[in-house]
Every structure is written in structure tokens, then in C-alpha cells.
Amino acid sequence: MDPLGIKGTYSFDPRVHGDQRGSFHEWFRGDDLRAVAGHGLNLAQANCSVSSKGVLRGVHFADVPPGQAKYVTCLRGAILDVAVDLRVGSPTFGQWEGVRLDDRSRRCLYLAEGLGHAFMALTDDATVVYLCSEPYAPGREHGVHPLDPGIGIEWAADVEPVLSDKDAQAPTLEEARRAGLLPSYQDCLDHYAKLGLPG
Numbered sequence: 001m002d003p004l005g006i007k008g009t010y011s012f013d014p015r016v017h018g019d020q021r022g023s024f025h026e027w028f029r030g031d032d033l034r035a036v037a038g039h040g041l042n043l044a045q046a047n048c049s050v051s052s053k054g055v056l057r058g059v060h061f062a063d064v065p066p067g068q069a070k071y072v073t074c075l076r077g078a079i080l081d082v083a084v085d086l087r088v089g090s091p092t093f094g095q096w097e098g099v100r101l102d103d104r105s106r107r108c109l110y111l112a113e114g115l116g117h118a119f120m121a122l123t124d125d126a127t128v129v130y131l132c133s134e135p136y137a138p139g140r141e142h143g144v145h146p147l148d149p150g151i152g153i154e155w156a157a158d159v160e161p162v163l164s165d166k167d168a169q170a171p172t173l174e175e176a177r178r179a180g181l182l183p184s185y186q187d188c189l190d191h192y193a194k195l196g197l198p199g
Contacts, residue, residue, distance in 0.1 A: 001110070004099070006095060006096075007112075009115065011110075012109075016106055028071055028108065037110070041071055043131055044132055045132040047130050048127065048129045049127070050125060051121035051126045056121075056163050059082070059145070060118065061143070061182075062134065064114045065113075066191070067134065068132050070111045070130045071111075072111070072117070072129075073107070073128070074101035077125055081109050084144070085115060086176075087183050088182050089184055096152075101119075102122075113133065114183040120161065142176065143166065145171065
């Protein structure tokens, strides 16, 4: 697993074994994640979404603690998967990292609690699965507008974005900060430290 530029994000390129029958790969290993993140992923929920080309989901995040870490891969088609640092006080606050996930490379992306997550489907029937450390809890879930120029995510220029009403009405990063919706970097660091303690 390779760390990206935002603390708490890691990219994983699995070894894919293929022959005339098809292919096999390990897309998640808890010991590999623990080695780089300092703690494992408490698997509480697994999600699958299927999206038409251009569908843009996010930027979603949850209150910390407990937050919601995610481990994401694309089983069919291709997406641009994006992590946004929403942790107020972080040295990379407001920055984003984009990784192409597709059914050829089988690359995966891990996002720690407190980071925002979004993706755009680059193909029709883009099928995305992700493991979550906490179950969905509507009262703790929030969003930031994925087209906020203050963040400046470089979505695919040749794809028209399609947003849900909820995502289209989400606040900008600055509006979310002023409203006190964003997690603090220190709260996230404290939470990560607790996760690393022996159970």
C-alpha cells in the first residue's frame, strides 16, 4: 500500500493472477492496512453502487468520532475516486487526491476517518464497492459540493456531471467550515491514536 499526499489516504495495486480461466486477486488484506495505517479496518458495512457515465457522488463525510473510514474499488468500468482533506487545521486542508479505479488495474483506495469521499463514473455501469468502518448514520453524515471551485477538483473534462439533488445543494467547503460541520484535524489525530491502541 502506497501513501498518497494527504495523511490517511493509501493506494493499493493488487497483484492480479490471470490465465485462460480468468483472474484472481486479493483486493483487501487487513494486515497490509494495519502495517501502513497503524490500525485495522473495523468492517461495519459494505456498499455497492452502480452508476451511469457522468454520475458524480459526494463529497461525503461523517462526524469524527467515530467518522467512517472507507476502502474502495471498482469492479466494473472506471471511476475517478477522490479524497478531500476536510480536517480543519490539517496541513493539507482543502486539498484533494484523485485516483483512477477500474476493472483492469483493480486498484483500491483507502480513506481515513475525517476525509471527504467522492467519485465520478467514467463509464456506464461503473460498479463500485466499498468497505466502511462504521454503518451509515444520517444524523452524522454531511456533504460538501463536489464542484466547489474553492476545492477545484479536476473532474473529467469530457464528461457532463450528474448530481443528486442532495449533492447539488451541499454547501461549499468554506460554508461548511463556517457552519462548524467539518471535523478538526486534532480530533481526527486523537481518534486515529485510539484506533491504534491494543483492544
